[in-house]
Amino acid sequence: MNRVVVTGLGVVSPIGQAVVPYWTSLKRGVCGIGAITQVPTAEELIQKVAAEVKGFNPLDHFEERQISTLDRVAQFAVVAAREAIAQAGIDFDMSLSVRTATIIGSGVGGQTTHDDSFRRVYRDNKTRVFPLTIPKLMVNAPASQICMLCGLRGPAFAIASACSSATHAIGLAFHMVRSGAVDCAVTGGAEACITFGTLRGWEAMRVMTPDVCRPFSKDRKGMVLGEGAAIVVLEPLQRAQARGADILGEIVGFGMSADAADLTAPDRGGMVRALQGAIADAHLSPQDFQYVNAHGTGTAANDATETKALHEVFGPHAGKLAVSSTKSMVGHALGAAGALELVATVLALREGIVPPTIGYLGRDPACDLDYVPNEARAMRLEAALSNSFAFGGLNAVLAVKKFS
Amino acid sequence: MTDVASEVIAIIASKVRGDHPKIELNDRLEDLGLESLDAVEMIFALEEKFDVQIPFNANNARTEFDTVGEVISAVERLVDDKESRAR
Numbered sequence: 001m002n003r004v005v006v007t008g009l010g011v012v013s014p015i016g017q018a019v020v021p022y023w024t025s026l027k028r029g030v031c032g033i034g035a036i037t038q039v040p041t042a043e044e045l046i047q048k049v050a051a052e053v054k055g056f057n058p059l060d061h062f063e064e065r066q067i068s069t070l071d072r073v074a075q076f077a078v079v080a081a082r083e084a085i086a087q088a089g090i091d092f093d094m095s096l097s098v099r100t101a102t103i104i105g106s107g108v109g110g111q112t113t114h115d116d117s118f119r120r121v122y123r124d125n126k127t128r129v130f131p132l133t134i135p136k137l138m139v140n141a142p143a144s145q146i147c148m149l150c151g152l153r154g155p156a157f158a159i160a161s162a163c164s165s166a167t168h169a170i171g172l173a174f175h176m177v178r179s180g181a182v183d184c185a186v187t188g189g190a191e192a193c194i195t196f197g198t199l200r201g202w203e204a205m206r207v208m209t210p211d212v213c214r215p216f217s218k219d220r221k222g223m224v225l226g227e228g229a230a231i232v233v234l235e236p237l238q239r240a241q242a243r244g245a246d247i248l249g250e251i252v253g254f255g256m257s258a259d260a261a262d263l264t265a266p267d268r269g270g271m272v273r274a275l276q277g278a279i280a281d282a283h284l285s286p287q288d289f290q291y292v293n294a295h296g297t298g299t300a301a302n303d304a305t306e307t308k309a310l311h312e313v314f315g316p317h318a319g320k321l322a323v324s325s326t327k328s329m330v331g332h333a334l335g336a337a338g339a340l341e342l343v344a345t346v347l348a349l350r351e352g353i354v355p356p357t358i359g360y361l362g363r364d365p366a367c368d369l370d371y372v373p374n375e376a377r378a379m380r381l382e383a384a385l386s387n388s389f390a391f392g393g394l395n396a397v398l399a400v401k402k403f404s
Numbered sequence: 405m406t407d408v409a410s411e412v413i414a415i416i417a418s419k420v421r422g423d424h425p426k427i428e429l430n431d432r433l434e435d436l437g438l439e440s441l442d443a444v445e446m447i448f449a450l451e452e453k454f455d456v457q458i459p460f461n462a463n464n465a466r467t468e469f470d471t472v473g474e475v476i477s478a479v480e481r482l483v484d485d486k487e488s489r490a491r
Contacts, residue, residue, distance in 0.1 A: 046457070206444050206462040222463045265440055300463040301440070 004177045004252075005403060007245045008088030008233030009343050010080035010188075014051040014226055014330050018083055022340075023347050025329065026355040027376045032330050033212055033224050039196050047203050049211060050194045051226035051331025069132055070145060071110030076229035076336070077142035077190035078149050085150055085186065088233040088245065092151050101182040102147050102156035103173045104231075105165025105189035107335030108198070109139035109158075115195035142190040142229070154182055160335065163295070164256075165189050167338030167388035167396035170232060171254035174398070177234045184239070188339035190229035199225070205264070207299050213332075214359035215296035215325035216303045216367040223297040226331025230339035232346070247403045249346035252383070253282025259393030266302050266389055271309035274395035278385060279313070282399040286314045289321065289399075291354055291384035293345045294371075296325025297332055302389065304366035311369075322379060324372040328358040338388040342398055345386045349402040353378050408454070408483055409476045415449045416472055429473035436472075443469070450475070456482040 009019045014032030016022030025032075032051040036042045053076065058067045061079050070078070085092075092100060113136040117129035135141060140158035147156050155176070159169040166189025173187035202208055202225060209222040240247055255277020259270035279286060295306055303325075311318045326344050333340055348354050353376055360373035386398045413427050420427070421437030433443060440462055447460045458478065460468060469475050 204444070204448060206447065206460050208461075209463075210461075220463065222461060262439065263441060 002178050002180060002236035002238065003250060004174050004234050005237050005240050005247045006232050006249045006251065006346055007235055007240050007247060008084035009248060009346065010083030010087070010231040011228070011340065011343055012053055012056065012076040012080050013228040013340055014053050017053065017056060019343065022343070026326055026344055027353055029356050029358045029374060029376065030329060031212065031358055032226070036194065038194060039199065041196050045196070045199055045203070047199050047208050049224055051224060052194055053228050069136065071113045071136040071141060072192035073106060073110050073190050074136070074142045074145040076192055077104060077231065078145050080188065080190070080229040080231040081146045081150055081186055084231040084233045090184065090233065096184060097151055097153045099183040100152050100154045101173055101176050101185040101187065102143050102152045102154070103159060103169045103185065103187045104143040104146060105159045105161070105169035105335045105338065106139050106142055107160060107162045107165050107191055108193050110137035110141055111193035111195045111198050113137040115197045118197070146186060150186065152186055161394040161396070162390035162392055163332065163334050163337055164388040164390035164394050164396040165335035165338065166230070167342070167386065167398055168256065170339060170342055171256065171396055171398055173234055174251045174254055177236060183236065185234040186231060187234060188229065188231035189336040191334045191336040192227045193334065194225055194227050209298060212359045213298040213328050214361060215294065215298040215328050215357050216307070216364065216371045217360040218362045218364040220298050220300065220303065220364070222299050223327070224331040226327070226333035226337070228330065228333050228336050228340060230336060230343045232339065232342065249349055250401045250403045251398060252401045253278040253280070253284065253399030255279070255281055256396045259395070261393055263393070264391050266305040267393060268305050268309045268312065270393055270395045271306060271389055272312050274397045275309060275313045275385065275387070278397035278399040284383060284399065287317050289383045289385055290379065290381050291345070291348060292321055292323045293341045293384065293386045294323050294325045295387040295389045296327055296357065298325070298327060306387065306389070307367045307369055318369060321369065322354045322372050322377060323369045324355055324357045326355050338386065338396065342386045342400070345384050345400050349381045349384055349400060352381050354381070406480065408480050411453060412450065412476045412479050413472065415446060415453060416475065419446045427472055429471065429476070431472045432470055433472070450479055454479060454483050456486055458482060
C-alpha cells in the first residue's frame with residue numbers, strides 16, 4: 001500500500017481566487033458572505049445573501065470560444081485544477097496521463113445553464129434553448145472538462161452526494177492511489193448554484209440565515225449558500241519524493257456511512273460511523289488528532305448533532321480538540337465544500353495555524369466544544385479530520401496528517 | 405372556530421403521523437409526530453392555501469410554532485394583514 005501525499009492545491013473561493021489569497025483570508029477571518037449580485041432577478045428573492053465568487057472573469061482564464069462550452073461550475077473546476085497541477089509541477093506525458101484519475105464532486109452540476117435555459121422556455125416563452133445546454137449542465141462536466149483541458153486520460157467520473165460530494169471524490173481518489181490502481185489523482189469538487197431557481201429551492205427548505213452564518217454559536221440562524229471549487233493533486237509518497245516534489249500534506253484515512261434515516265435531519269450515528277471509519281482507516285487513535293474542520297453549516301440541527309458525534313467519538317479528548325467551521329467565511333459550497341475544507345485542513349497542518357469560526361457570539365448549551373471563535377490560532381498540529389455530512393444522510397470524513 | 409382555523413387544522417391533520425383522532429389547539433406539533441420536514445411541508449401548504457408568506461426558519465422553529473394554536477394565530481394574523489392591505 002502506498003502512502004498518499006498532496007503535492008498540489010487549487011482554489012476558487014468567495015474569499016480568494018487562488019490558494020494563497022484563500023488561505024490568507026481564512027487566517028484573517030474574512031467573511032465572503034454578502035448581498036447576492038449575480039442573479040438578475042435577485043430583488044424577487046426572500047434569501048438576500050450568499051457567498052459569491054465575486055469578480056470572476058472567465059476571459060481571464062479561457063478563450064472566448066471556449067466559454068460557451070463551460071458552465072460556471074466547470075470554469076471554477078478547471079481554474080482550480082490548473083492551479084493545483086501547476087503547483088504540483090507535474091507534466092502529464094502519455095504514460096502518466098493514462099494512469100491518472102480525475103474524480104470530481106459536484107452536488108448539482110451546471111445550474112446556471114439549467115436555470116438560463118429553462119427560464120427561456122418557461123418564463124420567456126422561447127421555443128429553443130442553447131445548443132450545449134445538456135453537455136454544460138451534466139454533473140460530470142467539471143470532471144470531463146478537467147480531463148480535456150489538462151490532458152488527463154485515466155479513470156474519470158463525477159461523484160454526486162450533495163454536501164459530501166468532494167469529500168467522497170477525494171476519499172475515493174485517495175484509496176485508488178493508495179492501492180496502486182492509479183499513479184496520480186486530480187480530485188476535488190466544484191459548485192456554482194447561486195441561481196434564481198436553486199435559491200428558491202433553498203428558501204423552501206427553511207434552513208437559510210437572513211444575514212451571516214454563525215456555526216456552533218448561540219443565536220445562529222442557519223446556513224448560507226456558497227460556490228467555488230477546490231482541487232488537489234494526490235500521488236504516492238515514493239513517486240513524489242523521487243521527483244523532488246514539495247509535499248504539502250498526507251492523506252491517511254477515509255471513512256463513509258449512510259444514515260438510512262431522515263432525508264435532511266442530521267444523524268449522530270451516521271456521523272460517528274464515518275468519523276470512526278476515517279480514524280480506523282488511518283490506523284490512528286482519537287487522541288492523535290488536534291483539529292477538526294467541521295461540517296458546521298450553522299443550522300441548529302447540524303451543529304448540535306455534530307458536537308454530540310464528536311463527543312461520542314473522542315470522549316474526554318473532545319474537549320481538547322480545536323473544532324472550526326470555515327463555512328462561516330465561505331458559506332456552504334455544497335459539492336465543493338469538502339474540497340475547500342480539505343485544502344484549509346492541509347494548510348492548517350502545514351503551518352500550524354487553525355482557521356477560526358467567525359461570527360461566533362457566545363456559547364450555545366448544545367455546542368460546548370472549542371470552536372476557535374473569531375480568531376485564527378497557532379498551535380501544534382499533527383493530524384486533523386475534515387467532515388462532510390450531506391442531505392440524503394451520506395457522510396464522508398477524511399483524515400490528514402502533517403507530512404514528516 | 406374561524407374558517408381559517410379549521411382549514412389550518414385540516415392541513416395539519418394531513419401531515420400528522422400516528423393515531424390522533426382529534427387535533428386540539430394546545431396540541432404540540434412535535435407530539436403530533438410532525439418532524440422537521442413535515443413542518444416545512446405544512447408551512448408550504450399553508451402559504452399556498454392562504455396566499456401568504458410565513459416567516460418560518462427551521463433553526464428556531466421550536467419557539468415559533470410549538471402548538472397548533474400558535475400556527476393558527478400566526479396564519480390568522482397574516483391573513484388579516486393581507487386583507488387590510490387589500491382594502
